[in-house]
Amino acid sequence: RKEVEQDPGPFNVPEGATVAFNCTYSNSASQSFFWYRQDCRKEPKLLMSVYSSGNEDGRFTAQLNRASQYISLLIRDSKLSDSATYLCVVPRYNFNKFYFGSGTKLNVKP
Amino acid sequence: EPEVTQTPSHQVTQMGQEVILRCVPISNHLYFYWYRQILGQKVEFLVSFYNNEISEKSEIFDDQFSVERPDGSNFTLKIRSTKLEDSAMYFCASKWGRQEDGYTFGSGTRLTVV
Numbered sequence: 001r002k003e004v005e006q007d008p009g010p011f012n013v014p015e016g017a018t019v020a021f022n023c024t025y026s027n028s029a030s031q032s033f034f035w036y037r038q039d040c041r042k043e044p045k046l047l048m049s050v051y052s053s054g055n056e057d058g059r060f061t062a063q064l065n066r067a068s069q070y071i072s073l074l075i076r077d078s079k080l081s082d083s084a085t086y087l088c089v090v091p092r093y094n095f096n097k098f099y100f101g102s103g104t105k106l107n108v109k110p
Numbered sequence: 111e112p113e114v115t116q117t118p119s120h121q122v123t124q125m126g127q128e129v130i131l132r133c134v135p136i137s138n139h140l141y142f143y144w145y146r147q148i149l150g151q152k153v154e155f156l157v158s159f160y161n162n163e164i165s166e167k168s169e170i171f172d173d174q175f176s177v178e179r180p181d182g183s184n185f186t187l188k189i190r191s192t193k194l195e196d197s198a199m200y201f202c203a204s205k206w207g208r209q210e211d212g213y214t215f216g217s218g219t220r221l222t223v224v
Binding site: 032034036041042045046051089094095097098101102103 | 210
């Protein structure tokens with residue numbers, strides 16, 4: 001089983017839609033989790049962190065389900081500018097390494 | 111907002127040449143990393159560095175690769191004899207030290223080996 005797995009998409013949604021991505025991880029010892037956003041040919045940028053049950057920041061909500069070993073990202077009221085690839089990142093407990101999912105591509109259409 | 115700085119932004123080199131990619135992590139961060147991303151592919155781990163030594167390295171990080179943090183601010187990745195398959199975007203990242211802290215990435219160096 002891969003360390004981190006994501007649905008590659010693409011998710012094609014209209015402006016204003018609500019969209020959710022899931023990410024599963026294999027290491028039950030992982031404590032903190034992150035969602036990053038990556039635009040084409042740019043560096044990943046931190047969107048949200050989650051290390052308890054969840055986190056909310058404006059239109060974005062991240063949830064953690066430790067029992068099922070997955071995290072989710074919910075985007076409400078999608079904007080055109082939300083079009084990007086969303087990367088799930090799971091660190092190893094000792095910070096020596098962190099694992100990237102393959103990313104979920106989101107296309108928000110007018 | 112503090113940022114990780116990488117130079118150069120783009121480097122073209124001939125196969126077999128040595129390249130040095132430079133990074134200036136955020137000053138109070140403790141953990142440093144190099145990752146790379148071949149166009150259209152997943153971000154791959156190369157190496158992590160903590161307390162002035164390599165913490166972990168991947169299978170990609172063979173004898174052709176080395177890292178240094180010579181002066182407490184710069185963090186460099188050297189590729190001794192580049193191959194065509196080394197062409198990728200190379201990202202440097204750093205992290206403070208708490209579980210909840212994210213990793214801050216530099217804007218990357220696009221390495222093209224011809």
